[in-house]
Amino acid sequence: MPNLAKLAPDSYHLLQGNEAIARGALEAGVQYCAAYPGTPSSEILTNFAQAAKDAGLHAEWSSNEKVATEAALSAAYAGLRSISSMKNAGLNVAMDTLQHINLATLGDQNGAMLVVVADDPQSHASGDEEDTRWVAQMANAPLLEPSSFQEAYEMTKYLFDLSEEFGIFCWLRDYTRLAHARGRVQVGEYHKADRKAKYDRTKMFTPYIAPPKHAILVEKMAQIRERFEESSFNAYEGPENPELLIISCGSGVLCSRDAIEELGLEAKVGILKLGTLWPFPSRLVVSHIQKAKRVLIVEEVDPYVETHAKAAIADARLSEPPEILGKVSGHMSYVGENNPDKVIAALCEIFGIEYVARDPEYSTKVEEIAGKMVVNRGLIWCAGCPHRASFYSIGNAIKRDGRDAVVTSDIGCYTMDAFPDGTQLTNTLHCMGGGLGEACGFGQLQQFGFKQPVIGICGDSTFFHASITPLVNAIYNKANMVAIILDNSITAMTGFQPHPGTGRTATQDPAQIVSAEELCRTLGCRVEVVDAFDTKASTAMLMDLLKDEGGVKVLILRHACELQRMREERKHPYKVWVEEEKCRGDKCGFCYRVLQCPGVGYDAHSDKAMILEALCAECGLCADLCPSKAIVKEERA
Amino acid sequence: MAISADPLNLIICGVGGQGNILLSGMVGSAYIRKGGFATIGETFGAAQRGGAVFSSVRVSEKREYGPLMPEGKAHLIIGLEPLEALRMVQKYGNPETVCISNTYPVVPAGVSANRDKYPDIDELKEGIGNLTKQCWFLDATAIALELGAPIAMNIVMIGAVLGTEQLTLTPDDIKAQLQESLPPDRLELNYEALSRGMKAVA
Numbered sequence: 071m072p073n074l075a076k077l078a079p080d081s082y083h084l085l086q087g088n089e090a091i092a093r094g095a096l097e098a099g100v101q102y103c104a105a106y107p108g109t110p111s112s113e114i115l116t117n118f119a120q121a122a123k124d125a126g127l128h129a130e131w132s133s134n135e136k137v138a139t140e141a142a143l144s145a146a147y148a149g150l151r152s153i154s155s156m157k158n159a160g161l162n163v164a165m166d167t168l169q170h171i172n173l174a175t176l177g178d179q180n181g182a183m184l185v186v187v188a189d190d191p192q193s194h195a196s197g198d199e200e201d202t203r204w205v206a207q208m209a210n211a212p213l214l215e216p217s218s219f220q221e222a223y224e225m226t227k228y229l230f231d232l233s234e235e236f237g238i239f240c241w242l243r244d245y246t247r248l249a250h251a252r253g254r255v256q257v258g259e260y261h262k263a264d265r266k267a268k269y270d271r272t273k274m275f276t277p278y279i280a281p282p283k284h285a286i287l288v289e290k291m292a293q294i295r296e297r298f299e300e301s302s303f304n305a306y307e308g309p310e311n312p313e314l315l316i317i318s319c320g321s322g323v324l325c326s327r328d329a330i331e332e333l334g335l336e337a338k339v340g341i342l343k344l345g346t347l348w349p350f351p352s353r354l355v356v357s358h359i360q361k362a363k364r365v366l367i368v369e370e371v372d373p374y375v376e377t378h379a380k381a382a383i384a385d386a387r388l389s390e391p392p393e394i395l396g397k398v399s400g401h402m403s404y405v406g407e408n409n410p411d412k413v414i415a416a417l418c419e420i421f422g423i424e425y426v427a428r429d430p431e432y433s434t435k436v437e438e439i440a441g442k443m444v445v446n447r448g449l450i451w452c453a454g455c456p457h458r459a460s461f462y463s464i465g466n467a468i469k470r471d472g473r474d475a476v477v478t479s480d481i482g483c484y485t486m487d488a489f490p491d492g493t494q495l496t497n498t499l500h501c502m503g504g505g506l507g508e509a510c511g512f513g514q515l516q517q518f519g520f521k522q523p524v525i526g527i528c529g530d531s532t533f534f535h536a537s538i539t540p541l542v543n544a545i546y547n548k549a550n551m552v553a554i555i556l557d558n559s560i561t562a563m564t565g566f567q568p569h570p571g572t573g574r575t576a577t578q579d580p581a582q583i584v585s586a587e588e589l590c591r592t593l594g595c596r597v598e599v600v601d602a603f604d605t606k607a608s609t610a611m612l613m614d615l616l617k618d619e620g621g622v623k624v625l626i627l628r629h630a631c632e633l634q635r636m637r638e639e640r641k642h643p644y645k646v647w648v649e650e651e652k653c654r655g656d657k658c659g660f661c662y663r664v665l666q667c668p669g670v671g672y673d674a675h676s677d678k679a680m681i682l683e684a685l686c687a688e689c690g691l692c693a694d695l696c697p698s699k700a701i702v703k704e705e706r707a
Numbered sequence: 708m709a710i711s712a713d714p715l716n717l718i719i720c721g722v723g724g725q726g727n728i729l730l731s732g733m734v735g736s737a738y739i740r741k742g743g744f745a746t747i748g749e750t751f752g753a754a755q756r757g758g759a760v761f762s763s764v765r766v767s768e769k770r771e772y773g774p775l776m777p778e779g780k781a782h783l784i785i786g787l788e789p790l791e792a793l794r795m796v797q798k799y800g801n802p803e804t805v806c807i808s809n810t811y812p813v814v815p816a817g818v819s820a821n822r823d824k825y826p827d828i829d830e831l832k833e834g835i836g837n838l839t840k841q842c843w844f845l846d847a848t849a850i851a852l853e854l855g856a857p858i859a860m861n862i863v864m865i866g867a868v869l870g871t872e873q874l875t876l877t878p879d880d881i882k883a884q885l886q887e888s889l890p891p892d893r894l895e896l897n898y899e900a901l902s903r904g905m906k907a908v909a
């Protein structure tokens with residue numbers, strides 16, 4: 071990752087969309103940056119943290135997205151330029167704050183605030199395909215969506231100025247194929263920002279009393295709409311009178327260009343690229359729509375542009391309105407991300423073109439050869455992952471307890487338990503904090519005849535993010551449940567960010583640890599801590615806690631994430647191998663079939679398990695659990 | 708002879724954690740340094756936990772292309788794992804595609820659990836051979852293990868790519884990228900990995 075404060079002006083770089091956004095913010099003079107990690111948004115703050123010392127920034131991993139947004143808001147009140155970045159799900163957490171800000175305004179110290187929300191079409195790393203564009207309208211926030219890496223950088227700079235001019239926060243929509251893709255960006259000049267923070271204590275900023283403030287905001291949005299009608303972020307490319315007009319935004323623009331080129335339709339199809347999505351530039355769209363008899367709308371997930379374009383056309387009362395093709399007509403899908411093939415398919419249908427991506431004979435051959443051999447590769451815990459040990463113990467305790475305990479789980483690497491290759495002990499799984507929240511409910515069903523024990527699971531980062539409130543609720547309302555905190559001492563799934571339990575800040579400065587263990591004790595419940603790799607003790611302790619009917623019990627299964635350990639220590643102190651005489655091979659298969667650690671394989675020729683040196687992390691879990699004691703873990707000489 | 712195509716569509720694939728992102732970044736940056744465009748679409752995040760990952764790299768002198776290439780349009784597939792190389796040939800290959808692949812298998816969980824079968828490595832190589840114009844195989848993981856650094860497998864692989872001369876990039880282009888992405892004390896080892904990869908296909 072380059073230090074973005076140090077890129078030479080005017081030079082070209084291969085930047086990730088998230089890096090382009092961060093560089094744009096630095097050039098715009100951002101000073102206060104707060105976020106909670108979430109794929110695909112995390113690298114925005116990681117880059118600020120890396121540049122923080124050189125650029126004189128405040129960069130923090132906040133305990134959740136709402137706090138991050140409120141912290142950034144205060145910086146804007148004090149006259150700074152601030153940014154809060156989050157993934158789509160994070161927006162739901164921050165929304166209570168965001169909904170109010172623009173009514174209250176950003177104060178009177180000329181501050182500015184940018185909110186970046188990274189959507190994840192195709193749910194590469196999310197529970198759903200939430201399309202957050204609608205929400206900008208609800209919060210009365212100007213929303214831009216970049217369609218290239220260069221534009222991500224430019225829009226970021228533009229939005230800070232717009233935010234300051236109108237005293238409202240602005241919104242940049244990021245998305246996986248921008249955030250986590252890379253492309254060429256020419257950067258501009260960067261100067262270290264040096265605004266001083268202050269607040270006029272005679273002033274009050276709040277959405278209350280809303281109606282008159284709402285009227286002012288509506289007027290601001292009308293002015294911004296006029297700007298957007300003329301904005302250079304919206305542009306047409308293609309023939310003067312195209313047979314088909316594509317209206318597109320975001321990732322759809324490059325996909326459309328590629329599809330047109332692939333099919334040689336340059337003389338027939340034009341593209342109206344929209345960058346300003348809210349307020350929607352209705353007049354501009356109507357003026358271009360009259361160019362063609364047919365219009366195809368290419369956008370990701372929901373028919374947002376399609377809905378607004380149709381409304382604009384209806385309002386314009388055109389005598390011969392064009393035919394609008396898109397999601398509603400069935401030419402584009404509501405589901406999944408854009409790719410050139412989807413646009414190619416739609417164009418083929420519209421123009422009656424037969425497109426052959428590759429020689430049909432070759433395709434048949436591919437299916438004959440690859441179709442037989444290629445098998446699925448699901449997600450699974452790393453070799454040496456403490457969650458593998460924890461779920462082994464949890465499963466064991468549930469089995470031995472014998473009363474069908476219900477497991478409500480949460481979002482982190484332990485979510486992989488619920489995936490096809492996981493142990494699938496998980497019963498319900500929704501969102502951050504949901505594990506303990508749902509356990510609260512199951513734990514209070516006794517009066518309706520519910521007799522099963524309840525296990526609510528969260529991770530250490532999730533604990534600080536959204537699990538403390540449900541824990542307090544459970545304690546106070548006397549839910550009977552075991553809360554398990556899978557403490558791997560890092561926010562692993564999103565890329566190893568520190569959290570309040572780790573003792574380090576985003577900028578790697580030391581901080582006082584907030585101890586989950588002590589906090590839970592203070593709240594008044596029984597708390598037990600066991601090393602996750604001590605499966606015997608973990609199992610016995612969980613069985614004991616399941617029997618304890620005295621309200622909320624907390625079990626902390628603690629062991630560092632193996633990937634994080636390797637990042638820090640870079641060494642393997644142990645050696646693990648299979649004693650072949652003792653291994654019963656496929657008659658047992660416990661280590662590779664049941665534990666499913668990527669570090670252990672099966673050698674069909676010798677009918678023995680084998681440790682794969684390139685992959686094994688030498689945690690010793692398989693050695694501990696092997697029923698024949700055939701696996702040995704020893705310290706390296 | 709280097710592939711002459713514009714856009715040049717390149718796939719780098721493997722299993723999460725094998726280092727495809729470092730490779731795609733080095734290749735993309737090297738082309739941008741030469742004055743061209745490069746766009747990369749790739750798998751991040753959750754999918755890195757042992758899942759199948761790939762980077763779609765598109766290089767052009769003309770314009771910026773989208774991060775994902777259309778299906779069936781790969782010119783070169785670089786496999787950090789052989790099953791993943793075949794998976795990518797299946798989706799993005801065509802009769803003109805060339806492939807350079809590591810032969811060291813990483814067995815999916817479904818195979819360990821006896822639900823699926825990992826193909827015989829010779830059949831796998833033959834399959835890739837039958838579906839590509841030209842292919843090269845090397846055990847890059849074994850080479851990296853010999854160097855005492857399994858993590859450097861991806862660098863052995865990019866060395867092999869240089870060795871086949873399918874790209875217009877030179878060893879110096881890649882070394883310049885390594886200097887930017889790695890701490891100085893890791894350079895020696897990675898230069899060695901690079902040259903071992905080049906020799907493996909010579």
Ligand SMILES: Cc1ncc(C[n+]2csc(CCOP(=O)(O)OP(=O)(O)O)c2C)c(N)n1
Pocket residue numbers: 106107108109157159160161163481482483484502528529530531532533558560561562563564
């Ligand atoms: C509201 C919300 N914010 C952020 C995320 C992104 N996210 C998914 S998993 C995760 C990390 C959880 O960390 P932890 O609970 O410590 O589990 P680990 O991955 O370390 O096992 C985060 C932040 C999300 N899914 N939802």
Ligand code: SF4
Pocket residue numbers: 450451452453454455456457483558562563631632633634756
């Ligand atoms: S990153 Fe860490 S916590 Fe996540 S699966 Fe790997 S070892 Fe486990």
Ligand code: SF4
Pocket residue numbers: 453454646667668669670681682685686687688689690691692693
């Ligand atoms: S010791 Fe066993 S369980 Fe642990 S990483 Fe190695 S193979 Fe996997």
